[in-house]
Amino acid sequence: MLGHVKNVFSxxxxxxxxxxxxxxxxxxxxxxxNAIAAVKRNHVALKGNVDTMFDEPxxxxxxxxxxxxxxxxxxxxxxxxxxxVQTRHRDLDIVVIRENTEGEYRQLEHEVYLQTVGxxxxxxxxxxxxxxxxIARYAFDFAKRNGRKxxxxxxxANIMKxxxxxxxxxxxxxxxxxxxxxxxxxxxxxxSMQLVSRPHQFDVMVLPxxxxxIITSIGAGLIGGAGLVSGVNLGEKYAVFETGTRTTGHELxxxxxxxxxxxxxxxxDMLRYLGLVPHADVIKNAVRRVIxxxxxxTPDLGGNASTTxxxxxxxxxxxxxxxxxxx
Amino acid sequence: MQESADxxxxxxxxxxxxxxxxxxxxxxxxxxxxxxxxELFASIKEVFTxxxxxxxxxxxxxxxxxxxxxxxxxxxxxxCQKNTVCLxxxxxxxxxxxxGLLQTLNxxxxxxxxxxxxxxxxxxxxxCQARHRDLDFVIIRExTEGEYSxxxxxxxxxxxxxxxxxxxxxxxxIARFAFDYAIRHGRKxxxxxxxANIMKxxxxxxxxxxxxxxxxxxxxxxxxxxxxxxxMQLVSNPHQFDVMVMGxxxxxIIDNLAAGLVGGAGVVxxxxxxxxxxxxEPGARHAYAEQIGKDTAxxxxxxxxxxxxxxxxxxxxHADRISKAVKKTIADGTASVTCVNTITKVIQLNLASQSxx
Numbered sequence: 001m002l003g004h005v006k007n008v009f010s011x012x013x014x015x016x017x018x019x020x021x022x023x024x025x026x027x028x029x030x031x032x033x034n035a036i037a038a039v040k041r042n043h044v045a046l047k048g049n050v051d052t053m054f055d056e057p058x059x060x061x062x063x064x065x066x067x068x069x070x071x072x073x074x075x076x077x078x079x080x081x082x083x084x085v086q087t088r089h090r091d092l093d094i095v096v097i098r099e100n101t102e103g104e105y106r107q108l109e110h111e112v113y114l115q116t117v118g119x120x121x122x123x124x125x126x127x128x129x130x131x132x133x134x135i136a137r138y139a140f141d142f143a144k145r146n147g148r149k150x151x152x153x154x155x156x157a158n159i160m161k162x163x164x165x166x167x168x169x170x171x172x173x174x175x176x177x178x179x180x181x182x183x184x185x186x187x188x189x190x191x192s193m194q195l196v197s198r199p200h201q202f203d204v205m206v207l208p209x210x211x212x213x214i215i216t217s218i219g220a221g222l223i224g225g226a227g228l229v230s231g232v233n234l235g236e237k238y239a240v241f242e243t244g245t246r247t248t249g250h251e252l253x254x255x256x257x258x259x260x261x262x263x264x265x266x267x268x269d270m271l272r273y274l275g276l277v278p279h280a281d282v283i284k285n286a287v288r289r290v291i292x293x294x295x296x297x298t299p300d301l302g303g304n305a306s307t308t309x310x311x312x313x314x315x316x317x318x319x320x321x322x323x324x325x326x327x
Numbered sequence: 328m329q330e331s332a333d334x335x336x337x338x339x340x341x342x343x344x345x346x347x348x349x350x351x352x353x354x355x356x357x358x359x360x361x362x363x364x365x366e367l368f369a370s371i372k373e374v375f376t377x378x379x380x381x382x383x384x385x386x387x388x389x390x391x392x393x394x395x396x397x398x399x400x401x402x403x404x405x406x407c408q409k410n411t412v413c414l415x416x417x418x419x420x421x422x423x424x425x426x427g428l429l430q431t432l433n434x435x436x437x438x439x440x441x442x443x444x445x446x447x448x449x450x451x452x453x454x455c456q457a458r459h460r461d462l463d464f465v466i467i468r469e470x471t472e473g474e475y476s477x478x479x480x481x482x483x484x485x486x487x488x489x490x491x492x493x494x495x496x497x498x499x500x501i502a503r504f505a506f507d508y509a510i511r512h513g514r515k516x517x518x519x520x521x522x523a524n525i526m527k528x529x530x531x532x533x534x535x536x537x538x539x540x541x542x543x544x545x546x547x548x549x550x551x552x553x554x555x556x557x558x559m560q561l562v563s564n565p566h567q568f569d570v571m572v573m574g575x576x577x578x579x580i581i582d583n584l585a586a587g588l589v590g591g592a593g594v595v596x597x598x599x600x601x602x603x604x605x606x607x608e609p610g611a612r613h614a615y616a617e618q619i620g621k622d623t624a625x626x627x628x629x630x631x632x633x634x635x636x637x638x639x640x641x642x643x644x645h646a647d648r649i650s651k652a653v654k655k656t657i658a659d660g661t662a663s664v665t666c667v668n669t670i671t672k673v674i675q676l677n678l679a680s681q682s683x684x
Contacts, residue, residue, distance in 0.1 A: 064525070088458040088459075088562075104491070104522070104525065104526060105525055107525075109527065109528035109529055111528060119494060119495030119496070119532065120492065120493070120494040120495070121492070121493045121494070121528045121529040121531075121532045122490050122491070122492055122529075123490070123491040123493065123526050123528065123529035123530075124488050124489070124490055124491075125474075125488070125489040125491060126486065126487070126488055126489075127486075127487045127489065128485055128486045129485035129486070130485060156474075156576070156579075157422045158419075158421065158431065159420065159431065159434075159474065159477075159576075160474065160479060160489050161422075161429055162479035162480070162481065162487045162489065163479055163487040163488075163489035164489075166487050168422070185422075187422075188579075188580055189579045189580050189583035189584075189611070189612075190583060192558065192580050192583050192584040192587065193584060193586055193591065193592065193611060194587070195562075195587070196458070196561075196562055196584055196587035196588055197458075197587040197591055210522070210525075213522075213554075213555045214554060214555050214558050215558075216555070217558045217559040218561075218562055218584065220559055221559035221560070221561070221562035221563040222562055222563075224563070225559070226559065245555070245559065
């Protein structure tokens, strides 16, 4: 997949060099350290997804390690409808901001053996005031910067009164500093129902880790699937761009049917982040033209176009003049 | 204290009425719940009267939002154990943390009766406005452990630890329930929903138990799916699902998501089973407190729950008549009026038009 992005970058003359680092579920510790160091020295990364291999206990999760090592606390996924993709809801435009470093993903689990129960696992979810406030502030800043009107904090504080209660309280406190932005809390189960029945009520959403994971996937499903949504993981120093839903699509390998949209949009987001706005626009516009105007769809969207077809169409739609005129 | 005395009188009264079972009448504990619950319950009573259902209700109030009106949990549990069947509205759980109690009343109620399995049948209703047609799948949720452990503490200031508990015993029990359910209802496939890629031990144990149980049911297809992917699949391609089994929190989210797919919390019935007691309530738990007194709540979920209750009591003819009347009402388009009284009247008419038993 990354090969396609490189082709596009060289075609539109984007002033970006890639330092390619291998990271997979079979990566050794040394290779992994190198990957971390590479992001630290370059500050920005474009990343495919790495399998987490849930059937192997004791397996080190590279995705998770990367996010915690680099303190990439905010995951931002922009759920925006494509006019050319047949879906049940039109014109969605929702930003999902997810806390990325704590909650259910702290990997604090242990097994207790009791005679009566015969196998009991305790799994700890950690919510801290510091990280909750940090993500809330990021969400409100994001809303302010992008002219958004409303923030919905998603939680389950009616059940997890202390942990999710703390998250909600932090969001609430931060919201008082931003009187222009409307703030509301919503319980996660109701939120999922609202998303499938009346998704237009949402603007920006801020959530703890696991709910973020679930809601992002629902959002992607609403606009046509994992192949269409890009995401970014941001920390104070580093940014890692990737596909929004973090699926590997390993069943598609070698079949030339994968939808490159999500990764292309991620690369466009990355160019924008680097200040290369014209280049970013060229890619984004071309992707939208291929999907919306030319109605080209890969099998995941119900069509039968191959990845190669998609890329050929994309290349012919890249309006390079824009980038040269500003260069 | 006055309350508990009242309940005791009520309780005695019901003892008497349960003696009248010689005439073939059965007593059912009824908890109307918060929000529009009492309005919906009134509609159930009207419909039951219209259909001459041989069921008496032992009505009790259980509420966490208005504790001063609520009967004691013990008396409610006792009543449920005595009648073994309960029809329940939605009891809201307040978000605020007032009395130093982490367990909600719902959690205590479920635990008191050991209601371990929650079954929500998601079925499209012809005539009901929804994004997907002809959906028909079942969500089975473990309801006694997981994230709803109410074990939370502040380890250092500003840091909260929340425990999720998964046990082999409970996971195996719910998995067996799901597969037995699939066999009994002629279903083909069971999907276990988990997040074992992140919670390797906890959700890993749940998945392991499901896999072990699946080996005992070779005629039922078994697959597992990660919860976020499941949600995405549910909104894009929901017809692939048949029976789904999952832990507590995922069940809560997916129940609601699925309810949204077929028309909202007002139309999906739910069933809760323990080894002794069965409790019937709407599948997606929303009290609709903002609709109180407006006569706009949709009684469909409550009525269909009542039909499930009647089937459970082997009153199949009554169950069929009422559910037919409800479905006809919706198919005729009356439900779009969303007005309890109107709907109830129409259902009564529809009931009357069916040949009397």
